[in-house]
Amino acid sequence: MKHLGLIITREYLNKIRNKSFVVMTFLSPMLMVALISVVAYLSSMNNDTLKDIKVLDQSGYFGHLFEDRQQLRFEILPDMELDQAKTLAEATAAYGLLYIPKVDSIAALQKGITFYSADTPALGVTVGIERLLQRQANALVLRENGIDDKAIEALYFNVSTQLETFAGQETSKLGSGLKLVFGGAAGYLLFMFIIIYGNMIMRSVIEEKTSRIIEVIISSVKPRALMLGKIFGTTLAGITQFAIWVVILGVFSIIASGVLGLELGTGVDIAQDAAQLGDAASQEMAAAVAKEIWQLPLTNLIVMFFLYFIGGYLLYASFYAAIGAAVDSETDTQQFLLPILMPLIIAVYVGVFTVIEDPHGTVSQVFSFIPLTSPVVMLMRIPFGVPLWQQIFSVLLLFITFMGTVWFAAKIYRVGILMYGKKPSYKELIKWLKY
Amino acid sequence: MALLEVNEVSKSFGDFTALDRVSLSVPKGSIFGLLGPNGAGKTTLIRIVNQITMPDQGSVFLDGSPLAPYHISDIGYLPEERGLYKSMRVGEQALYLAQLKGMPKSEAKAQLKVWFERLEIGHWWDKKIQELSKGMAQKIQFVVTVLHRPKLLIFDEPFSGFDPINAQVIQKEILRLRDEGATVIFSTHRMESVEELCDHIALVHQSKKILDGNLTEIKRAHLSNRYKVGIECADPEQTLKAIGGKFKIVPSTFKSVYKGVQFSLQLTEKDNPNEVITGLSHYGMIYHFVAEVPTANDLFVQAINQDKR
Structure with missing residues (x-):
């Protein structure tokens, strides 16, 4: 036990003093913020350019509809030939030309309306124009059939379903989105953590082998203590790095949003929606978001996040340590890495595609019990409400498997760290378990 | 202990x-x-x-x-x-x-x-x-x-x-x-x-x-009762012949500033080395008479070779 403390301390200090670790810790959040800022800045610049659209309305039904919007400038052309209009639009470098032909009946408008442009127009532009035309066309047909304008005006309203569970808890589509964000973030964080720091553990085991210090060390401590010390030490270094990242990212995003006037991160969509809805509505929205977050099983999520994080991470970390012990150099790790990356990747895919579709379906449930995938999948499911017995059962299964894996990895580790020269096959690894 | x-x-x-x-x-x-x-x-x-x-x-x-x-x-x-x-x-x-x-x-x-x-x-x-x-x-x-x-x-x-x-x-x-x-x-x-x-x-x-x-x-335990001998003499050929008639000898050389004959002398249980030296002194000045003691290297090679057989 005393040894374990020593090993953890050494591993931790060694990691965080490492130059590349320090550089990574402070540089990567800066790079990330810089990248996001550049992308955000570029896309906002893109939106700022005005698009000139000429409208040639020979039918005479629509001309008055086109009012200038944020980025669109409409110009209604006087009656002229189509070819003439095209030449004109091209000559004035307009974004496009909307051509509505002369028709006998409104129904004939189903076909024949054409948008001419130099390049394929942006989806947003055409969809917007289509929606406008559709609404007007519908109104025209209704009017033709003798329905007065008031009734037509009354026709347009939005229906939205209120969601409520049988237990009486109100939910909403906004809530589903938030659940997805929370669950997804938790699952993805774990996934990233496993890959980054699992690799770090593996490299540090290989380093001990290549520097040949391993035999000196294990004449003083049990290989299992060394392995666990490595895993814990690296994990602590990882948590330190993550914490620093969170702080730096927070500070930077505040600075960046202040300087550039940009909103970063997950807030982007909501903020934009809110801006369109107007001030009063945005406050309402923010209140709704806060309410939804408050309604999530937060305590449950946080407790389970820690349990799954510890269990899942340690499970994979011991695999990484065993792989590091089995090989001589990092280039030999590929054949062993794939089988342990597969379940992780499957877990993320199941989480993203299946859990969203049906959080309590058979596939989601099965994968939230399998120990190799349960940390990611279950974390994504929990915001949608998972019965407690399922959570407990799945966590138990995970920790039992973790014990087994540590035993298994320690065996491989014990034999592997003293093996030099050849890359072992799976068959040999199994033989090692019996040594 | x-x-x-x-x-x-x-x-x-x-x-x-x-x-x-x-x-x-x-x-x-x-x-x-x-x-x-x-x-x-x-x-x-x-x-x-x-x-x-x-x-x-x-x-x-x-x-x-x-x-x-x-x-x-x-x-x-x-x-x-x-x-x-x-x-x-x-x-x-x-x-x-x-x-x-x-x-x-x-x-x-x-x-x-x-x-x-x-x-x-x-x-x-x-x-x-x-x-x-x-x-x-x-x-x-x-x-x-x-x-x-x-x-x-x-x-x-x-x-x-x-x-x-x-x-x-x-x-x-x-x-x-x-x-x-x-x-x-x-x-x-x-x-x-x-x-x-x-x-x-x-x-x-x-x-x-x-x-x-x-x-x-x-x-x-591995002593072979063999001695390395060097004698300074006028007629090496004649001397070797004479000694070879009395004892079992094996050709052997070692570095020395003296000239004359060099050989390994295999004694039996009955021979007394002191008497042998006295006998040899008639042929010239004995400048070298050393018991052949196996080195660790000899023991190593010998034991391994025996084990192989």
Whole structure:
């Protein structure tokens, strides 16, 4: 036990003093913020350019509809030939030309309306124009059939379903989105953590082998203590790095949003929606978001996040340590890495595609019990409400498997760290378990 | 009294037998040479003593009690495959390794200062291992091995990587540690060091022990009653012929400033060497008459060859 403390301390200090670790810790959040800022800045610049659209309305039904919007400038052309209009639009470098032909009946408008442009127009532009035309066309047909304008005006309203569970808890589509964000973030964080720091553990085991210090060390401590010390030490270094990242990212995003006037991160969509809805509505929205977050099983999520994080991470970390012990150099790790990356990747895919579709379906449930995938999948499911017995059962299964894996990895580790020269096959690894 | 007692220890890896019922007894305060060709099983035996691997069968006793985890601090082990953390500083690393062996930090620090002073490497304390040469790193490694004053020291090829001067320094230190009460197990292929250092040897070949005991006694047991002789004389051919008529002789040469005949003389049980010398003195001045004592190297080669047959 005393040894374990020593090993953890050494591993931790060694990691965080490492130059590349320090550089990574402070540089990567800066790079990330810089990248996001550049992308955000570029896309906002893109939106700022005005698009000139000429409208040639020979039918005479629509001309008055086109009012200038944020980025669109409409110009209604006087009656002229189509070819003439095209030449004109091209000559004035307009974004496009909307051509509505002369028709006998409104129904004939189903076909024949054409948008001419130099390049394929942006989806947003055409969809917007289509929606406008559709609404007007519908109104025209209704009017033709003798329905007065008031009734037509009354026709347009939005229906939205209120969601409520049988237990009486109100939910909403906004809530589903938030659940997805929370669950997804938790699952993805774990996934990233496993890959980054699992690799770090593996490299540090290989380093001990290549520097040949391993035999000196294990004449003083049990290989299992060394392995666990490595895993814990690296994990602590990882948590330190993550914490620093969170702080730096927070500070930077505040600075960046202040300087550039940009909103970063997950807030982007909501903020934009809110801006369109107007001030009063945005406050309402923010209140709704806060309410939804408050309604999530937060305590449950946080407790389970820690349990799954510890269990899942340690499970994979011991695999990484065993792989590091089995090989001589990092280039030999590929054949062993794939089988342990597969379940992780499957877990993320199941989480993203299946859990969203049906959080309590058979596939989601099965994968939230399998120990190799349960940390990611279950974390994504929990915001949608998972019965407690399922959570407990799945966590138990995970920790039992973790014990087994540590035993298994320690065996491989014990034999592997003293093996030099050849890359072992799976068959040999199994033989090692019996040594 | 034996410090280390190995009883009938066997170990196999899969189908491969690394040790086959090997027994050893290492006397307290001795320097014990563990010899054998590559792949004979020496390293496996050493790893068992260090509790790195467990024996399949047999038992090991250290200082009278069965080998247990608390013995780790009683043993200092310098493996053949050795190294240090390259990016760690010398002092910090030595402290870490000493603490793993159970030394309190302050004591380890004080002892390290003494050793670094003695080996004149004090100014390396804050250097990283990767800044040192191989020989320098080996010195650190030696200090780390012996720092916690273990009862049993195990050196596997301790002189590899040292220049002759530093090898001499290390050899002196090993002898001093022995004089201070440590028992040393010494595994090497350099027979001249065995000759110089070892009191006892054991020879392992193909996972079996084929020879062991006190080096001097083994040598006495292998005396062949043969003598190297050099006589200064006027007519070498005639002299050889005359002596060859009385004794069994084998041609032999050795370096000498004298001229004349040189040969190996095989005596029988009945011959008295003193009388033989008197007899030989008639042929000229005897400038050389030495009993042929087998070297450790001879014993090694001979025993291995016999075992092969």
